[in-house]
Amino acid sequence: MAIEDLSLAERAALLAGASQWTTRAVPRAGVPPMVMSDGPHGLRHEVVRPAAQPAAPAAPTAPGASLPATCFPTAATVACSWDPELASRMGATIAQEARAQGVDVLLGPGLNIKRSPRCGRNFEYYSEDPVLAGRMGAEFIRGVQLQGVAACPKHFAVNGQELRRQSSNSVVDERTMRELYLTAFEIAVREGRPWAIMSSYNRVNGVYAHENRHLLTEILRDEWGFDGMVVSDWGASNSAVRAVAAGGSLEMPCPGLASVREVMRAVEDGRLAEADVTARAREVALCAARTHGGAAHGDRTGSMPLIGFAGAASGAGAAASPNPPASPDPAAAHEAPAGVLPPDMIDAHHRVARDVAEQSMVLLRNKPIASMGARAGKPVLPLPAGTRVALVGDMAARPRFQGSGSSKVNATRVDALIGALAAEGGLALAGYAPGYRHDGTPSRELVDRAVAVAVRGDVDAVVACVGLDERSEAEGLDRSTLAMPAPQLDLMAALAKACGKADKPLIAVLTAGSPVLLPWADDCDAILYAGLGGQAGASAVARILSGKTNPSGRLAETWPLGECDGVYGEPNVPEGPGKPGASAVAPASAYPCPDRDVVYREGSLVGYRYWTTAGLPVRFPFGHGLTYTRFDYADLEVGQTGVSFTLTNVGDRPGAEVAQLYVTGPCGSAGGDPASDGPARVALELKGFAKVRLDPGESTRVTIPFDRYTFRHWDEASGSWQVESGPWRVTIGSDCLTPRLSATHMVRGTMGARLGGSGDLSGQGDLDSPGIPAVLGVPGMAGDPAAADADHRCRLAAVRAETARALADVASMGDGIVSVAPAPIVSTAPVVSTMPIVSAVTPQSAKSRVFDANDPFSSWNGSRDPIARWWAHRLARDERRARERRGEPDLDALFRLNMPPRALAKLSGGRVDARAARSLARIPNGHPVLGLIGFAVGVLRNQAANRRTAALLGRFGLK
Numbered sequence: 001m002a003i004e005d006l007s008l009a010e011r012a013a014l015l016a017g018a019s020q021w022t023t024r025a026v027p028r029a030g031v032p033p034m035v036m037s038d039g040p041h042g043l044r045h046e047v048v049r050p051a052a053q054p055a056a057p058a059a060p061t062a063p064g065a066s067l068p069a070t071c072f073p074t075a076a077t078v079a080c081s082w083d084p085e086l087a088s089r090m091g092a093t094i095a096q097e098a099r100a101q102g103v104d105v106l107l108g109p110g111l112n113i114k115r116s117p118r119c120g121r122n123f124e125y126y127s128e129d130p131v132l133a134g135r136m137g138a139e140f141i142r143g144v145q146l147q148g149v150a151a152c153p154k155h156f157a158v159n160g161q162e163l164r165r166q167s168s169n170s171v172v173d174e175r176t177m178r179e180l181y182l183t184a185f186e187i188a189v190r191e192g193r194p195w196a197i198m199s200s201y202n203r204v205n206g207v208y209a210h211e212n213r214h215l216l217t218e219i220l221r222d223e224w225g226f227d228g229m230v231v232s233d234w235g236a237s238n239s240a241v242r243a244v245a246a247g248g249s250l251e252m253p254c255p256g257l258a259s260v261r262e263v264m265r266a267v268e269d270g271r272l273a274e275a276d277v278t279a280r281a282r283e284v285a286l287c288a289a290r291t292h293g294g295a296a297h298g299d300r301t302g303s304m305p306l307i308g309f310a311g312a313a314s315g316a317g318a319a320a321s322p323n324p325p326a327s328p329d330p331a332a333a334h335e336a337p338a339g340v341l342p343p344d345m346i347d348a349h350h351r352v353a354r355d356v357a358e359q360s361m362v363l364l365r366n367k368p369i370a371s372m373g374a375r376a377g378k379p380v381l382p383l384p385a386g387t388r389v390a391l392v393g394d395m396a397a398r399p400r401f402q403g404s405g406s407s408k409v410n411a412t413r414v415d416a417l418i419g420a421l422a423a424e425g426g427l428a429l430a431g432y433a434p435g436y437r438h439d440g441t442p443s444r445e446l447v448d449r450a451v452a453v454a455v456r457g458d459v460d461a462v463v464a465c466v467g468l469d470e471r472s473e474a475e476g477l478d479r480s481t482l483a484m485p486a487p488q489l490d491l492m493a494a495l496a497k498a499c500g501k502a503d504k505p506l507i508a509v510l511t512a513g514s515p516v517l518l519p520w521a522d523d524c525d526a527i528l529y530a531g532l533g534g535q536a537g538a539s540a541v542a543r544i545l546s547g548k549t550n551p552s553g554r555l556a557e558t559w560p561l562g563e564c565d566g567v568y569g570e571p572n573v574p575e576g577p578g579k580p581g582a583s584a585v586a587p588a589s590a591y592p593c594p595d596r597d598v599v600y601r602e603g604s605l606v607g608y609r610y611w612t613t614a615g616l617p618v619r620f621p622f623g624h625g626l627t628y629t630r631f632d633y634a635d636l637e638v639g640q641t642g643v644s645f646t647l648t649n650v651g652d653r654p655g656a657e658v659a660q661l662y663v664t665g666p667c668g669s670a671g672g673d674p675a676s677d678g679p680a681r682v683a684l685e686l687k688g689f690a691k692v693r694l695d696p697g698e699s700t701r702v703t704i705p706f707d708r709y710t711f712r713h714w715d716e717a718s719g720s721w722q723v724e725s726g727p728w729r730v731t732i733g734s735d736c737l738t739p740r741l742s743a744t745h746m747v748r749g750t751m752g753a754r755l756g757g758s759g760d761l762s763g764q765g766d767l768d769s770p771g772i773p774a775v776l777g778v779p780g781m782a783g784d785p786a787a788a789d790a791d792h793r794c795r796l797a798a799v800r801a802e803t804a805r806a807l808a809d810v811a812s813m814g815d816g817i818v819s820v821a822p823a824p825i826v827s828t829a830p831v832v833s834t835m836p837i838v839s840a841v842t843p844q845s846a847k848s849r850v851f852d853a854n855d856p857f858s859s860w861n862g863s864r865d866p867i868a869r870w871w872a873h874r875l876a877r878d879e880r881r882a883r884e885r886r887g888e889p890d891l892d893a894l895f896r897l898n899m900p901p902r903a904l905a906k907l908s909g910g911r912v913d914a915r916a917a918r919s920l921a922r923i924p925n926g927h928p929v930l931g932l933i934g935f936a937v938g939v940l941r942n943q944a945a946n947r948r949t950a951a952l953l954g955r956f957g958l959k
Contacts, residue, residue, distance in 0.1 A: 001030075006281070007956060008267060008277065010026050010953070011278060011281040012281075013958055014031065014280075014284045015250055015263065015284065016254070016255045016257075017252040019254050020254060021253065022034065023250065024959075025959075026956075028956060028957065031288050031289075032288050034287065036231075036252070038406045039094055039107060040075055041071065041073060041094075041402065041409065042072050042094060042407075043101060043409065044066045044410070045098070046065065046066050067101055067340065068340070068341065069412065070093065070349040071402055072094065073357050073534040074403055075109055076122055076126065076556065076557075077360045077530075077532050077533055078356060080360045080361070080362050080553040081359045082689055084136055086355075087137075087140040087143065088139040088140060090140065090356050091139070091142070093349050094106065095143065095146075097345070097349065099148065102339065104292070105152055105196055105287070105291065106150065106151055107152045107154060107198060108140070108151065109153055110124040110125045111153050112159050112160065112200075113128060113133065113160075113606065114127065114128040114514075115600070116592075117479075117559075118482065119160065119161055119592075120476065120478040121162055121405065122557075123402075123403040123473060123514060123532050124407055128557040128558065129686050131187070131688070131689075132686060132689070133184035134186065134188050134191075135187060137188040138190075141192030142192050145192075148290075148291060150195035150290060152195075152196040152197060152198050152231060153189075153197055155200035155201070156199050157199075157209060158200070161592040162478045163478050163594065164594070164898060165200075165898070166235070166236070166856060166898060166900055166903060167855060168593070168596060170204050170600065171597050171600060172807075173807050175713070175802075176806075179604060179714055189220070189224045189225070194226075195290050197229075197230055199212075199230055199248060200236065210232045210237050211243045211245075211246045221247060229280075232252055234907070235903040235907045238854075239262075240255065244272060251906060253907065254906075254907070256908070256911065257910050257953075258910060258913035258942060260949055261945060262914075341412065350412065350536055353536040358540040359552055360531060361528060361530050361533065361541065361553050362529040362554060363528055363626040364529050364620055365626070366380060366525075366526045367379065367380065369525060379526070379628075380505040380525040380526045381544075381545060381547070382544070385546065387461055388458055388461075389421060389427050389429060389430055389459070389460065389461050390463070391432045392434075392450045392465065392491070393488075394434040394435065394437065394438045394465075395509075396509075397418045397434065398438060399414060399417065399465075399537065399538050400470060400511050401511075401532055401534055402534065403474060403475065404475060406475055411534075412535065414535045414538075416538050417465060417538040424548075426546050431453040431456060432453070434446055435488075436488050436491050438469065440486075451494050451495065454498055454502070454504065455501075462499055462505070462506050463508075464508050466491065466492060467512040468484065469485060470887060470888035470889070471887070472512075475891055476889060476894035478591070482515060482516055483517050483563070492520040496523035506523070506524050507526040507545070509541055510528065510529045511533075512531065515558070517619075518619060528541065528544060528545070528551070529553070550653055550656070552655065554624060554660075555625060558607050558608045559620040560611075560619060561617060561619050567600075567601075568610050568611070569604075569609070569610030571602070600807075601807065602803070603802070604682055605682065608623075608736045609682040609685065610682075612682070612683040613792060614796055615683075615789065618737075621736050622736045623686075623734070627656070628651070629650075629652065629655035630649070630650050631648065631694075632650045633647060633659070633734075633741050634648070641706055642704055644703040645702055645732055646701055647659060647699065647702050648694070649694035649696055649699075653696060654695045654696065657694070659692065660734070660735065661687050661688035661731075661732060662685060662687065662730075662732075662739075663685055663710060663731070664683060664728065665713075665728050666726045667791075677798070679802070682795060682799060684736065686736070688706075690703075690704055723750045725748055726746065726747060726749075727744055728745050728747050729742060729745075851863065851868075852918075853902040853917055853918045853920065853921045855901075856898045856900050857872055857875055857896070857899060858897050858898050859924075864924075865923060865927075871923075875893075876897060878893055879893040879897045901917045901918070910942075911939060912935075916934070916937075916939050916942060919934030919938055
């Protein structure tokens with residue numbers, strides 16, 4: 001039976017999840033149920049095993065635990081590989097495990113742009129740049145879906161902080177949103193063709209993302225051609241009716257039957273077109289058909305070949321694997337208990353995880369050494385075989401290899417550096433000392449013991465494993481500081497002093513899912529950024545330290561020199577030499593923003609776009625990374641479709657280089673009026689890249705093509721993509737601050753040249769028409785420092801002025817937006833002083849305002865009602881105790897603390913409907929008795945209605 005021939009009740013039922021991880025089946029239309037699972041860097045398939053079924057070896061036994069799966073490096077780490085083919089291999093491998101465990105939809109990858117390095121969930125996102133994030137995400141999606149599993153990129157869109165993520169309102173101008181926050185999703189959708197996409201919790205310009213027609217229909221479907229289903233984040237749906245009308249396909253996890261009744265009633269009342277219900281039901285059914293097209297449900301152990309296992313030819317843009325593992329025998333999967341991965345698959349996938357980690361780690365520093373005999377004057381890394389190493393740091397024995405939250409994987413095995421140093425690296429372990437406590441409490445005794453081990457006569461080099469612990473970054477929380485835990489800073493200071501006196505090299509292995517401040521960097525001989533390297537990360541570190549693997553990672557985000565309480569590119573954030581963004585002067589608003597409205601005042605001045613436009617120093621720039629060989633760039637040529645140049649490995653080792661294409665366009669004046677001055681632009685933007693592997697002495701011709709994203713900008717006046725004609729600078733760099741080749745080009749665009757251009761080069765139409773704007777190559781180099789400084793000032797002022805003007809227009813449109821004026825700074829002190837994370841902050845003016853069902857429970861601590869304040873304090877206490885008990889943030893406790901009452905209607909399995917949830921909002925407004933009575937009556941009324949709806953659906957065979 002066709003979808004349109006189903007009853008209205010059946011179609012409406014398809015749009016609501018059946019349980020925490022499954023969708024409904026519709027027997028009359030042959031629509032099977034789908035099983036979903038978290039999985040941006042490994043499968044987290046929760047299974048409740050029946051009591052009568054014995055647990056298989058290595059399988060979890062506790063309800064809600066996840067089955068063992070391979071834990072790969074997180075997205076923030078994989079992005080440092082700058083290798084889309086590697087992302088495809090990783091996606092395919094995860095999807096094969098999904099098939100083996102009966103999972104149909106993989107919830108990932110995370111494509112949100114890193115607006116601030118203090119976002120607690122940054123480890124789950126690729127980059128601060130949309131082109132890099134989009135390319136990596138698109139190939140991950142392709143790898144997943146080639147295995148017959150749906151990828152579900154997330155969180156669409158403009159989800160830039162964890163604090164109040166379920167109720168915040170991201171206020172952003174159209175140009176900034178399109179160019180910065182949507183482009184990664186656009187690339188992923190156009191090139192990866194995902195079968196599903198996940199909407200975010202937050203509002204965007206006053207409208208919840210899951211019911212935002214501008215995002216879900218006008219942009220996602222009409223412009224980008226998306227034909228899949230839009231899934232709400234868990235509990236992110238607000239109104240089922242508005243979601244269906246706007247383009248939201250599926251409410252997850254289990255909103256119950258109230259949503260079915262709301263949709264049916266809206267159609268009967270004429271408030272919702274029945275055609276919209278049919279369209280959304282068809283989208284869910286299509287995804288179910290796609291995921292069940294190649295294998296029967298429950299027999300999905302994966303007979304499809306894994307992408308990239310055979311390697312690929314090296315050369316320009318190639319991403320061949322130096323260690324291609326063999327594909328596991330699919331037949332063996334059938335011999336294992338249901339959902340348990342067979343041993344050969346576990347072994348093969350562990351090797352893939354190590355390969356991904358090796359290619360993603362970044363060598364940040366590697367200075368020449370003065371000692372160690374014949375090696376004097378050479379870089380400290382790699383260490384020769386047999387080097388006697390003092391290993392320091394608790395993370396060497398108890399590695400932190402992934403983030404905390406919904407993406408946490410029950411790893412099949414975990415390597416530790418204390419064992420891998422000799423087994424994988426061929427280095428000798430001379431001694432080990434933890435150096436600091438895992439829980440972050442200070443211990444001078446541990447520091448002294450570490451120093452004693454480091455200065456022993458039988459030690460040739462010291463390797464210190466430091467970074468962020470599990471408490472320092474997590475889903476549901478934002479960081480209050482970029483600093484590492486204080487005990488580790490004490491350890492590094494002591495080691496630097498001791499190693500300096502003993503004339504021994506000090507090597508830091510840095511574990512973190514996002515940038516940290518490195519006050520000790522100049523006292524360290526080498527720094528290897530391991531990121532969050534997955535279960536095989538320690539083995540990858542050992543192989544890089546010993547030179548068995550030549551590091552090839554490049555940073556996917558900027559590492560700043562100093563701290564900042566706000567977003568770096570925001571107006572009024574202090575700027576200047578030394579420690580830009582220092583918190584001595586308060587910025588325009590805090591990060592994370594504690595208020596409902598999160599205003600993106602910085603516009604496009606995010607990440608390297610800000611630092612390069614402001615002309616300010618950083619610790620390590622975007623795209624930075626060292627290797628054990630050297631590369632030479634030459635012979636840049638520009639054609640109508642791209643650039644080409646010669647790349648040569650002039651070192652003595654095989655290695656890989658990441659060549660990066662940046663463009664710099666004409667910029668408007670500080671007046672900020674695009675109509676008269678032309679569009680404002682940042683100093684430079686990444687528009688392409690190629691990772692190239694070469695043997696010593698080998699050369700190759702590298703080509704990086706232009707595409708629809710290279711020269712475009714969003715034109716507010718016409719509401720379309722345009723290209724400005726005139727002179728553009730094209731730069732090939734090894735990072736955003738290190739140009740290797742450069743040329744000036746005249747671009748023939750879709751709008752006229754501004755002053756300084758060579759006549760009217762304007763074309764016809766916009767960028768949605770076929771073809772690429774013509775580019776005429778004209779060799780040239782950069783101007784003098786004074787001119788560069790003037791250009792920095794002009795661009796910074798122009799972007800800020802244009803953004804302020806655009807935000808004022810956004811505010812004037814209404815849609816629930818209160819104000820875009822700078823908000824007062826509110827303390828973002830952590831709940832526990834030793835915990836550098838922000839979990840819940842309430843503005844001081846909260847007691848004078850009116851609460852509604854969209855305000856989180858955490859905000860009730862500012863209510864005038866004592867019962868509401870008691871409830872908020874109890875939830876905060878429960879979260880703190882859970883964190884202390886677990887030694888890391890507890891996602892469930894954080895979710896309860898920061899969820900709004902309306903989410904109960906979507907997360908209670910149908911026991912609570914929207915009407916009952918809204919009654920709870922009376923409590924913080926001073927009417928606790930009425931609120932509780934209304935809630936109780938609403939729950940009883942909803943239960944009676946659910947029985948009637950269940951009987952109706954039962955007539956059609958639905959459960």
